[in-house]
Amino acid sequence: MSVNTRVLEWTETDLGVAGEQREVVRAPASVLATPGERVDPTSPDVVRLAADLVATMRVSPGCVGLAAPQVGVGAKVFCVDVSEHPKTREHHGTFVLCNAEVVSGSRNEKAREGCMSVPDLTGDVKRPSRIVVRGQLPGTGEEVELEAEAFEARALQHEIDHCDGLLFLDRAAGAHAVYARKTYL
């Protein structure tokens, strides 16, 4: 796997605006079940949203990613940062993508996922552990394509799903693969 250095070097300071914390919405908010709109990554509103997503991720304990629908905005924008997570292998640090999609994926692995927007449930989800993702950076709008693996690949797919109006529960590995959460964050 090769790391995309353009994405790796990107930081939220590139946005040029200070992000503000937004409130995270929880299921059954309809925005979480509605496909987000494609956005103009150069528009000031999208740049502000990108900065706010990163700011909100930063203040949420254990949070490695946040998608616009999770702050009540039906848009295809998300941020991730898995750099501090123990399951991470190669990664791209903090970045935001707009209009992102998974181009290809391989090597399915099953893992149990939890989500800030569904705090009372966890579920087993099978996802490719090596993927190629294409999207646009907010601000400049430049198109980037990156390879991700392991935990970063899982986080990216979880956030892209949010942008498409899907929760991890939509991909539950079976009728008995959803669990009541026992320990609270």
Next chain:
Amino acid sequence: MTLHAITVLGHDRPGIIAETTDKIAGLGLNLEDSTMTLLRGHFAMMLVCEGPADDAEIEQALAPLTADGSLTVTVREVPAERAEAGDGSSWVLSVHGGDRPGIVSAVVAVIAGVGGNITDLTTRLASDFYLLVAEVDLPSGTDVAAVESELSRVAADLGVGVTLRAAETDEL
């Protein structure tokens, strides 16, 4: 708030869930938690519903399901239970091997012996192959290595394989 635990057991056929939930909805009950599976081909469903009807009314509404003798329905009012937000840890226990009497009792005795709580359990027998998968909560401070060692000892006596792995959740 009144909760009712309902069980439906018996010969499987298409439409049992549709009929059961239609009667429940007709009484204005809210179907809260439920689980259903086939056990050796038998339909087995358990539901907890909340609503104003009493047990007798629910039994009466579900009576058509039992009319031909192929299904058994029970209805019982139950108290509300609070899920404990414990400080223990979650594990998945898997046991598999050749079928013989006593596998489940021997293995779960190890869990019970350390105050562990099983929160989900499935066992399957496929010809002579036996499988057990359980979700287990172990209390904080449990010596997990000792539990694993005891499970291995019990499994060796039974001639089956056992694994206990952490049910980690990826927070995304």
